[in-house]
Amino acid sequence: MKYISTRGDAPELSFAEAMLTGLARDGGLYVPKKIPTLEADAIAAMAGKTYEEVAFEVMKPFIGESFTDEEFKGIIERAYAGFRHEARAPLVQLAPNHYLLELFHGPTLAFKDFAMQLIGQLFQFELTRRGEKVTIVGATSGDTGSAAIEAFRGLDNVDVFILFPDGRVSDIQRKQMTTPADNNVHALALDGDFDDCQARLKDMFNDFEFRDGVKLAGVNSINWARVLAQVVYYFSSAVSLGAPHRKVSFTVPTGNFGDIFAGYIAKRMGLPIEQLVIATNQNDILHRTMETGAYTKEGVTPSISPSMDIQVSSNFERALFDAYDREGSVVAQLMEDLKDGSFTISQGAMEMLRENFASGRASEEETTATIKSEYAASGEVLCPHSAVGVKVGNEHLSSVPMITLATAHPAKFPDAVEAAMGTRPGLPPHMADMMDKEERVCKVPNQLALLETLIKDRIAAR
Ligand SMILES: Cc1ncc(COP(=O)(O)O)c(C=O)c1O
Numbered sequence: 001m002k003y004i005s006t007r008g009d010a011p012e013l014s015f016a017e018a019m020l021t022g023l024a025r026d027g028g029l030y031v032p033k034k035i036p037t038l039e040a041d042a043i044a045a046m047a048g049k050t051y052e053e054v055a056f057e058v059m060k061p062f063i064g065e066s067f068t069d070e071e072f073k074g075i076i077e078r079a080y081a082g083f084r085h086e087a088r089a090p091l092v093q094l095a096p097n098h099y100l101l102e103l104f105h106g107p108t109l110a111f112k113d114f115a116m117q118l119i120g121q122l123f124q125f126e127l128t129r130r131g132e133k134v135t136i137v138g139a140t141s142g143d144t145g146s147a148a149i150e151a152f153r154g155l156d157n158v159d160v161f162i163l164f165p166d167g168r169v170s171d172i173q174r175k176q177m178t179t180p181a182d183n184n185v186h187a188l189a190l191d192g193d194f195d196d197c198q199a200r201l202k203d204m205f206n207d208f209e210f211r212d213g214v215k216l217a218g219v220n221s222i223n224w225a226r227v228l229a230q231v232v233y234y235f236s237s238a239v240s241l242g243a244p245h246r247k248v249s250f251t252v253p254t255g256n257f258g259d260i261f262a263g264y265i266a267k268r269m270g271l272p273i274e275q276l277v278i279a280t281n282q283n284d285i286l287h288r289t290m291e292t293g294a295y296t297k298e299g300v301t302p303s304i305s306p307s308m309d310i311q312v313s314s315n316f317e318r319a320l321f322d323a324y325d326r327e328g329s330v331v332a333q334l335m336e337d338l339k340d341g342s343f344t345i346s347q348g349a350m351e352m353l354r355e356n357f358a359s360g361r362a363s364e365e366e367t368t369a370t371i372k373s374e375y376a377a378s379g380e381v382l383c384p385h386s387a388v389g390v391k392v393g394n395e396h397l398s399s400v401p402m403i404t405l406a407t408a409h410p411a412k413f414p415d416a417v418e419a420a421m422g423t424r425p426g427l428p429p430h431m432a433d434m435m436d437k438e439e440r441v442c443k444v445p446n447q448l449a450l451l452e453t454l455i456k457d458r459i460a461a462r
C-alpha cells in the first residue's frame, strides 16, 4: 500500500511514512494510491463484532507492511480502552428513520478522540521502534487541540504545540488545552481565526529548513491516519442498521471536511451509502460550493458551533483530487488560485462531487431551535455542531435510514445549549474540576517567523 500526494509532485510513501510526514512536501495531502474494497460478505461478517474488531478489518488493508497484525491489534485495543461507552460509538434513535451516532464518549468528549487516540498509539509505537523524536504542531478550532494534547501529553519523544484562535473556542475547550501540566504540552493562543492557525501550520510544513530542523509532524486531518481512523464508525453504525443488505445515509457536521471524507472512503470501499450530506453552519463555503461550483472565501463569522468556523476546508482538496481524476497538477493550480480568494470547479468535477455529496446549512437560529425541539421530541441533548447536523439531516430524510453524526458532547458548549433549552449540561464527573484548574497559555501573534522561533526555543529549553 503506497500513498501519493494530491498535488502529484511528492515521493510515494508507506502508511507509516505518510503518517509521520503529515503534509506532503509539494504542499498536498497524502491519499492511498488505490482505495481497497471490501466484499459484501466481509462487511456482513462485521455484525456482532466489537468496535475494535471492526476497526481492524476496516483499517488493515490501508496499513500495508507498516505494522504486523498483532502489533496493529494491540495498538487498536489500547486506543479505545479509555472510552466511556462499551460500544465506543453507540447509535440512538431520534425518529422512525433518523439515528444519531454518538461520537463523544472518548476522553475529551469529541469525535476527534477516535482518530487521535489511535494516532497517539501509532506514533508512540513507531517512534520508539525508530528511536526518533518529533515536534507535533496542530491547528485547532477547539476539539483537535484538546484531543491531541490528551493523546500525546507526557510522552518523551513528542513535543506538542497547539495553535488555537484566541477568544474563539469555548471555555471548556480552552481549559482542556491550557490546564494539562505536562512539560511537552504547549498551548498557543493565536491572534486570528482558525484559518490563520491552519495557514501558519501549513507555512511551517512548507519551510523545509524549519520542518526538517524540528522534525515537524502533523496530527490535523492533513494526516491520512486521522481520516482512516474515522472510516471505521461509518462501517460499525451502518452494519448495525443492516448494511450491506440495507443502504444507509449519513449527515455530517462539517468544517475541515475530514469526517465526511472518511464517509466517502467508506463508500468507495463498498459500504452501500445512499447519501452523504455535508452540514455547515453559517460559515457555509462548502454548501455554497456545492450549489454554485465556485469555492469563494468570505470572512469567518464566529458562531455557536465554533469548531466549524472554517473557510479553508483542508480535506476538500482530497475530494477535488478524485473529482479531477487524480490529476495532481490541476489540484495544485486550484490551490494556487485560492490564494487570491477563490477557484471555480469544472462541470465534470462538479458532477462527480454532486453524485457523492449533498449539502445543507443551518443558521444560528435554526441551530438553537433544533437543540430545543430535539430535546422535546426525543430527550437527546445536542451540542450545537450535532444540532447543525440534525437540522440538515431532517431535510434529507427518505426511506433509507439516516445517521447523523453527533460530534461533541453538549457539555463542551454549555452556554449555547443553556440558551436553547434553559438547562445547563454538566461535565461528566471525571472532568468536574476542569474549570478550577490553573491555565498555562502563551498569546502569540499571527506571524510565522515569531512562531517558529518560539517553537525552537521551547524545544531547546526542554
Ligand atoms: C464538534 C465538531 N463537529 C464538527 C467538526 C467538523 O469536522 P471536520 O473538520 O472533520 O469536517 C469539528 C471539527 O472539525 C468539530 O470539532
Ligand SMILES: N[C@@H](CCOP(=O)(O)O)C(=O)O
Residues within 6 Å of the ligand: 139, 140, 141, 142, 143, 144, 145, 219, 220, 221, 222, 255, 256, 258, 307, 308, 314
Ligand atoms: N474542528 C477542528 C478543526 C481542525 O480540523 P482537523 O480535523 O483538520 O484537525 C478542531 O476542532 O480543531
